[in-house]
Structure formats: structure tokens, C-alpha cells
Amino acid sequence: MNVQLLRRNCALAAATVLAVLTAGCTAQQQARSKSAPPPASTPAPTPAPEAGFRTARAAFPTGNPNTSVILVEKTVPTEVLAGQPFEVVYKISNLTDLMVQDVTLHAQAGENFKAEDATPEPDETSEGKATWVIGDLPPRQSREIRVRGSALEEGVVTGCGSVTFNPVLCETIKVLKPAIELVKTMPAQVIQCDPIPVRLTVRNTGSSSLTDVRVTDSLPNGLLSEAGQSSVAFDAGTLAPGQSKEFAFKATAARTGKFSNPARVTSAQGVEASAQASVTVVKPVLTLECETPALKEMGNLKFTEFIGRPFQVCWEVKNTGDAPSVDTVLLYALSPELTLRSATDGGAVVGGNVTWNLGTLAPGASKKVCATLAGTRGGDYRLSAKVTGACAEPGMTGCNVIIQGISAILVEVVDDPDPIQVGEETTYLIKVTNQGGGLDLQDVVVKAIFPDGMAPGAASNNAQVSGKTVTWPTVAALPLRETLTYTVKGKALKAGDNRLQVEVSTRQRPAIIEVESTTAY
Template sequence: MVGLIAVAVVSGAAVGLSSPGPGPSQPPANIPTADGPTPLTLTAAQLQPARPEAAVSLDWSGPSAARVNKPAEYTLTVRNTSVQFVQKVVVQVRVPADVKIAQISPAAKVVDGIYLWELGTLEAKDARNLKMTLTPAAGGELGCQAWVTFTGTAGMKVAVQEPKLEATIKAPATVAVGDEFQVSYRVMNIGNCAAESYHVLKQFSAGPFPLDCPGFGKSLGALEMDAKTETLCVKTPGEYTYQVIASADGVDAKATAKVRVIAPKLKVTVAGPAEVLVGRKATYHVTVENTGELPVKDITLARTPPAGWKPLDTRPWRVSSPAEVTICSPSCETSKESSARDVGRDLALMAGMRLRESQPRTGDTISELTPGQSAEMTFDALPTAAGAYTMFVQASGNRNATAAAECSTRVSGIPALRVELVDLVDPVEKGQTTTYEIRVTNTGTMADENVVVTCPLPEQLKFVSATGPVNHAVDDLNNCGVVRFEPVRELAPKTETVFRVTVKAVGTGDVRFKAQVNSKHLTTSVVKEESTRVFGD
């Protein structure tokens, strides 16, 4: 007869389960002992074994008797008898030395004469069969030992509570610059336990949210709320962000609100002549438009004419709007214009349009411009000198609404030369002298350049001397001669220069003295002639 011995060994268990081996039971690793921090108090319902203790059984089956040198097949059944899975299941079998093993299924490792099967994980109630064919070589009792090791698991259920923060902000989407407005925030703990070390960071800014912002620490209980309302006033338009970040026990909540601060906006244009003559009126057209989203009140227009310009007439403002039809007031109409006004009123009313009587405005003030509305006016100015000038205008209203514009105008002048020629002694006796005076005056508004005076002498006159603002020369003295003055480089407006030529009378009769003037801006020469009576033998 052959007897078979089966031994089952449990090698370990998960935290919270007692090991089947000897030794005292150890507490779970995550529950503090009396020597550590204050222990977490758990109720019986919160801390329970999730499953009963793990167990694995070994059962032999096969012939109860075997014959010498005759093979016999035996089966070792490994069964998980618990309701939970077990891991790292290892089965080992020791066979006597005088017993031969012909076949093994599944294959096993042999370590120091011991056959070893690593079965891994066995699910609850699962079983594995290990088959082997044994051939005893001698009679007697055949003793085979089998044992199993495995790792079981155990668990517990703990109700874990946590705080949960929710942040909200209530703020207007758009506000006017300089107006006070309110922003409210609310942080609520919607979790199921208190939020310790609660603090909140908040900021209203046009820039990035700071990483470090002063807050306050306290405990915020479950379903408790922290709320606050602030009154703000912004002086600069732009896009602003109000942010709230609440934190407690590593739990964060964030809320953000965008606030657009708008301001009135004016646009000014001024148009005028690109070029005008000195002493001629220049007319400028100014348009002031409200291009913003808010009405602008008490608009004043400052005009800064160039130095030396004289202000002239200013026409009244005319205010217009796309939604309005502007008509003249009856006080400034003729009978025909009044009739036309009535017809225009009727047509406008039939079209469902809104009418507004326009009154003549004086001064440079506009009471109000609504968004999209504009006003126009014209004024005159008189330039008094040539050059390049800039007309500057600036409109200003409430809420610091300002706008400026400028217009460049070149003021040009025209040179105009007036030439006068007189003889200082007339009549003159033969052999005596007389002097001719040539006076050149620029009566224009711009300087003339390279003014040249030339005097050809008649045969009855002989050159004696000459004076003037520049040097002179006399050509061809043998044939009476020509007096040539060097060019006067520039003759300014409203100035004059005088040339004098003294001659001696050498012949009698009606003598004609000529003076010829040329300049840069004269297209043809100016010729003057003076008659002198010379008498004597």
C-alpha cells in the first residue's frame, strides 16, 4: 500500500488580515499607533474586512495501491476555497528517491529534488490539476509530501470626506470711466466637511494676476459661505480682470470676470488750403465727431493760429446726426425757404424720421454730442507773412475727452518792383552836370532777388560818377558808355533801394536818359526814360 501526505501552507496576507502562521496580529500601516500622531477614529461601519480569510486546499487522487515497477497516475488538485483571489500560488512536491516520475503535466521545475509549480493567481473557487505518473522501485510505504504557499488579500472601507470650494463673481460687463461700480464675489464650501486654513486672493487689474496676494486664514465649514462686495472706480479706460482664487486644504477654486471700462472719444479734423497768398483770407473747416460709446458734453474748441496771423470771421456750429433731419429755424428763413421747410418737415414725418430745429450757435462751445454725432464749423484767418505754417485745433469735453488736429498751409508772396526815374537838375546848361536818381521799390509780399540796374548813356551826356547799394562799372567810355550796377542779391518786401548816376552835358537838345531794371522774378525788363533839356552854344 502506498500512503500520500498533503500539506497546505499559507505564506502571508494583505494588511488588515491575520497571518495563518504563528505570531501576534499587526495593526494596519495607515492607522497610527498610540506612540504616533493622534489616531483616526473609525466606526465599525467605516472599518470592516472586505472579504473572509483566504484559503487554499490540496487534494490527492489516484490508485490507493501500487505495484513495484508498474507506473500509476496520480492527480494533485489545488483549489482556492475562499471567496477572494489569491496570488503568487506556488505548489511543491517531494517524492522519495526510489520512486521514478515518468510524466508530469504541467511541467514543473526541479530544485534540490523538489518539484515546483508556480501557478500565479487563483481566482475565487478556482482549481488547478497537477498530474504525474509515479513508478515505485521497491515495496513498502510510498510517502509523497505536497505543500502550497500563496499571498492573500484583505481590505477595509473608509468613508473619506473632503471640502469642495466654489467661487463666483458678479460684476458689470461695461462701465464708464470715472464712475463707481460694485463687484461681488462669493466662495462657498459645497463639500461634506470643513475647509481648514481657508484663504482667498483677489485682484482687480489690467495686468496679470499676482502669484502672491495677501489673504486671510480661517475655517470655512461645510455649506458655509464667504462673500464680499467692493465699490471700485477706474480712471483709465481699458480691459480689466477681477479674479478670485480661494484655497483650503489643497483644494482650489477660481473665478474670473472681465470688466470693460469705456471712455468718451472725440475725433477732430481740420481742412484748409494747402497754399495761400500773403494778405489773402484762408478758410478752415473743422469737424468734431463723437466716435466713442458715451455722450460727450460741454465741448470747447481751442484754435491756435500761427504767429502773426489775424483771426477773422467764425461761422456757427452745425450739429448733425444720422438719425435726425436738421432744418433751419423760422427766424432765419425767407418766405420761400419757410415753404420749403414745411414741405421737408412733412416728408420727414411721413418717413418716420425725428426732427430737430437747429439754432445758430455762437462761440466755440457744443453742449453735447451723442455717440455717432458730429458738429461742423468754419473760420477764417489772414496770413501776414510768407512761410510754412500750421493751424492747430483742439476739442475738449467732459470725462477728459480730448482730440486735436492740425493743418499745414504754405503762405506764398509775390514780388512787385516799382521803378522811378527822375533828374535832379532840369534844364541843365551845356558843360554843367546833372544827376539821375533810380528808385526801385518792392511793393509785393515776397522778396525779389538779383535786382540789376543798367543805364546806357546818350551821346549828349558824359559819365561823371555813380552811387548805389552795390558797386558799378562803366563800359565803352569812348562811345558814351553804359553804367552797370552789380546785382542786388535780395530786395525784401516793402523796401526800396536807390541808384544815382551823375553825368556832364556835352550836347544840347532834348536828351533822353534810360534806366533798365531786371530781376529773378521779372519775365521782361522794366525800362524807364527821363527827358532833360540841355541848352547853350
């Protein structure tokens, strides 16, 4: 609004109000200045006048209530008796739909009026003048001021007043506040092989709508989405005040540890928010150790046990991780050369394996189980075992047992012909048989040693002749119930009882000596 126009209207309003309210004052003063009428004869007493009221109205600044701002109404009695109290009422009304400010009523009473009280009390009084500061007058609202007093003597009571105000044009603009909230939730702890559920909730906490709302979550190193991505994004579109949307995805962990990262939400209105959550990824770690009996010693032999005799092997499982191992199972692959006599903790043969169901193994816990075995065949055997658990990498171990067979060797030597004449030859048939208790003979060496009255001749199987000794090549292993057969010729050099000595040696035992007598004449 133009400031000069506003001031002009205010001045016009104040002047008009003052003029109207003081009009009665002027008329009364003029009436008082006329000459008094001549005395008249005394009439009969006149009854007291009936009380009546009159109201003066004025609309400002145009005089038309339909186009004005303030309506002032003053209600007074038409007549009063001297010394009797009466009341004057001012009513000031705002005719507009706008706030009117600085509304003030100024009133002045003549000398013939004695004021007693007013409602409300005036804000200021001075030399017969009273001022009421009404202040702001809301649209279509009114204020009343009541003044009570009495006339001092017969005559007239003159009261004048004025109203000033400032019309104000007000327009309300609704102010909205954009605000957004993001909440991110993850479980406090998960096992590594389980997916990590992530939930993102975005909510419009302001009073304005938000558009182009977008949520992003950049995963930390070591976490990926199920699609193998290191970042996920969601479009929430438009959110009305108070509206929320929820998004969820699952992440996988490549390692154990604590992971923390903030998610972020943005909008076209420039408001944004972030939210952070943490998850600790744990994992069971299984280790497996094998324990066998101390080796026995016999001569130059070291072994676990003889064939057929029982011995005990134990395995200890430990969970060195930071998560429980659920459904923990220990498997020992039973060797064909070994038989199970018994097992602790419910171990049983299932599909060629001795199996123990160990259940749940807490972090730091361990479990020891044992099996009693017996060997059916001599040899060095590897005992391989494996432990598994939910979300745990298998633990592997192996240990060896040596089953000692009972070696029994049959050495047979036959000469044909016998006797022979000096200068003639005989053939020696040599047989070496492994007839022992489940033990392969190893590093078998056969030698034939001729006496002075005999000379060695041709020998089978690539035997080597050195002087009076014939040696056959070493046989690495002679299985159970198997036989080595050799032949060698011998020539009689002189008459007499000539004895051939055959020596058979193996890794398992000292040499066995067999003697065959040949008579020469």
C-alpha cells in the first residue's frame, strides 16, 4: 500500500471522527451563547421525563459502512437529572476483514460533568481528557468503553471525542518446513554364511511434500549385495508429509569382522539425511588333531601294535572361531586293513566311515572322541579324518599306525641227485615261503654258500656268483602265502659229506639258515 495514501486516509479518518463527535459540542455551545428568554409565569410542576437513549453513528473514512474501515457508535441518555448517575457508551467496530492497528479513543467532558469511573479504565487522563489505547482491532471485532458520571447542575452536559487508527493490509502466507528422516537397521551379529538383512526406512518428517526422493547405501569393503554390487539405490519418488517408505535388501560378507557404513537419502527440495548401522560377522573355525599310541620297539622294529591286537586312536575337535559350530560331525575313513572294535560318544560305522555326531560346539570349546581298532594285516596305514560344521570350513587331519605282522618263513632246500660221484653235478632247489601272520616280507635276500668240497655252477634268476657264494637279487616284498623258487647247480670236488648253507634275510628279522647235505664218492 502507498505510504502517503495510507497517511492521507488515516488523517482523513481522524479528522472526520473528530468532526462528527464534536458536532454536538458546537451546537450546545451555540445554544448556550443565546440570550436567555424573558421570565415566564411559573407553570404547574412537570413530571420527571422518561429516560431515553440516542445513538450517533459514523463510518470512516468514507461515511459508508460498506466502504469504510471503522464504525464509531456513541450512545447517550436523551435527558438526565442533575446529581443522578448516568452512562455514556462508545462502541468502536472494525468493518473489514483485515487487522486495524493503533486504534485510540480520545474523550473530553465539559465542566458540568463529574466522572466517577470507566470500564475499562483510561490509559491516560489529563485536565478533563481521557485516552483509551485499544491497539489492534481484529477483523469484524468491536470494543466498548463505558463512562459513568453525573451532571453537576441543571443545563447541558457536553462530551467530545475523537478516534484515530491505522488500517493495515495483511496477507497470510503458509510457510512449510521440509525435513526427512532415514533409519537403517541390521542385525547386531550374523554368521558369515548367512545373508545379512538390511532395512532402510525413509520418512517425510516435514510439512511439505518431497519429490525425487532417492536412497543410496554404499557398502563397506568386505560386503556385497546378493547381486554382487558394492552399492544399492532405491527411488522413493514423492513423499507426502508423514508418509514413509521401506526398502530391504540382503548383503553377503566375504570375511569376518565388524562392518559399519552410513546410508543416505536426498530429495529435490535439498533436504537430506543419513543413517548408520553396524553388524559383526562371526564364523566357527574347526581344527582337528589325531592322537595314536606310542610306538613299541622290538629289535630294530618300531610299530603300533601286532596284528589282531587292539589299540586306541583319539581325535580332538576344537572350535577356535567366534561363532558356535552347529551340526558338528567327525568322520574317520576306516581303512580296509583295520577293524573297529568300539567307539566312544556314540561313534558308529556309517558308509565305511566311523561317524560321531557332536552337535553344537561353542566358541573355544573342544571335544575328544576315541576309537578302538585292530589290524588284520601288517603295514603302515594312514588314518584320515575330517570334521564338518554348519558355516565352518572342514578341518582335516591324518596320522599313521604301524601294524606289525608275525613273520614266519619256511625255507626248503632239496638236492637232486644225491649221492653223486666226484666230478658230477647236482641241482639244488631252494624255496622261500611267507607263511607268517599277515605280514609281507620285505627286502628278501637269498644266498647259497658252498662248502670247500663243492663248486657253484649255473644259477637261476640272475643270481650273482662270487667265489663260493651265490646271491640272488633282493626281492622288495614277498606277500603272505607267496613263495620264491631258485635253482643252482653244484659240482662235487672231493668225496665226503658236503653241506650247502642257504641264508634268507628280511627287513623284519635276522637271517634264517637252512643246510642241505650232499654225499660225494
